[in-house]
Amino acid sequence: MTTNERLLKCHKTLKTPSLFINARTKIEGKLISETVIRYPLNKANNGINQIDGIVISSGDHSKIAPFLVPDIRAHLDPDFYSTDKRIRLVDPAIHFLFSGLERDKDACCSVIEEWTPKLANIVNSIAEIKSMREKIDQSIKQIYPFLDAVLIQRLLEFQIRANADILITPSVPLSSPRRINDQTEKTREMNRQGRVLLDTVLSRYKDERDLMNLTVLSPSVLTSANLDNILDATLQGNPDIVGIRLMNLDEKNSAETKNLLQFLKLLSSSGKPLVVFNVREFGYVTFCYGASAISMPIAKSPYMTRKKGSEKAPHEGSYYHSIDMIDYSYKDFPDKIRAKSYKLPCHCEICDEFGSFTKIEKKQWNYFRKVHFLLVKNMEMQELRKTDVPLNVALKDKFGRSEKTAYVSFLP
């Protein structure tokens, strides 16, 4: 397929299709930076040169930013694709005030408490509410009034200071079919205000940064009755780019997934580049419905949530199998490759270096599997960008050979 390019106001280029990586921790920031340096262009598989963007939540920014600084190598070698040359997005991610892990909620509160010191207590007290219905009602009643023009302005300024290449208007999640009208109305209002603020009090950046409206939604709200309302809210304020951040996508629910894909198709018909956040391999399907770029976390499920007091996840995370296109846990992975003398089933640079599962020490495992994930995603993007056949045909072939055959039915 041919790769389309769009020059952003920051003078970087947004290619279609593109893959962005969502870095969450200091270790992941370091790991991305080290992978860029360790596997440069002259190696067989291009390192991670096909990964064109890095997404950071505002609450994680201070931990990751030190690894995204300009690199002297970029001056010596024009092909060196340093982290600072890639598109940087700093997601205000205020949806964490409403749902998600406690760590994310705390990180988000730590960013905004400077401007709205009372909000953190309210968010924490609402998080304690057991009934989901009551939690949503109280969030709308108590948190929404704090999400005003001043907070939007501060969050846009935060992104400018963090050298974000595209500014994201903060918005509330669309998660409740029962309260969808209140949620879309607030989204619409915030999107409108984001544009007005950029054009007025942040006027220095109106011609230097694209503005993205990023709608955070659970696919369950995408019913035919709500579709126009959500579309209108997402496009409010004439953004340069639109984004959709998915919460709790259940790919097994084919009706909901098909609704989502139709929604993306409608949204992309607006002619604005569309970025789909928080997806894994399913994101490739969205390319066939108009997505320009997708953003995925490093080697983990985007929808994992743990409640307070629940059992901790195992320390050793999962390995992404590049042919099966699914993750195998540290416990199950050896069984999968026992028949082949534990030979690693992948030819990315780091798998070639280790060769066998038995050579990877337990303490190296998480580092190894995450670098492997980045390298494999790079190979997958290269494959999708260079395919001679239409993208849907290439993906049908790829998913058909994997454990993700269910995705084939979603492809046009």
Place this chain on the structure above:
Amino acid sequence: MVEIQVPEVLPKNEYLKLPPSERELYVREILRQTVRKNVDGVTASMLAQQLPFDSRTIEKHLSVLTCTNEIYSVKIGNTPLYLPNSIPMHHAKKKAFAIKNREYLAYILQNRMGEFVFIQEKKKTEFAEEIGGGILIPLADFEQFVNFISAFNKDIDASKKSS
């Protein structure tokens, strides 16, 4: 009520929450955009009817925009009609020159009074861009103006040497 084109604005309760300096910037920018959108001109009362700002605020900012030559007014009876000044005639002839946080723009514009060279100063703060001032020199007399500036520069040089 005469309909005029207005840009998207913040609701009154939201804009009033902005810190004073940013509120000033905001109101001025909205007025600047509104006058630019209405090339046939607007009056202060039209603006007061359709924007969420009170008349005194509007008049104050209109006089600032007039002083910096971003807009100009013509009298229709007793009512001043405000018109946009800063629409360049030839984008290709727009030139910019930066000194620290200030940028000087020069371009040719045409308004009801004729053709002018517009020299405008833009001040850049951390997040915003403000117009510091602007002068209009009739295009036909621009060469004379340049000669005057050159002569002035020579005087400066001479006084530097003598001291």
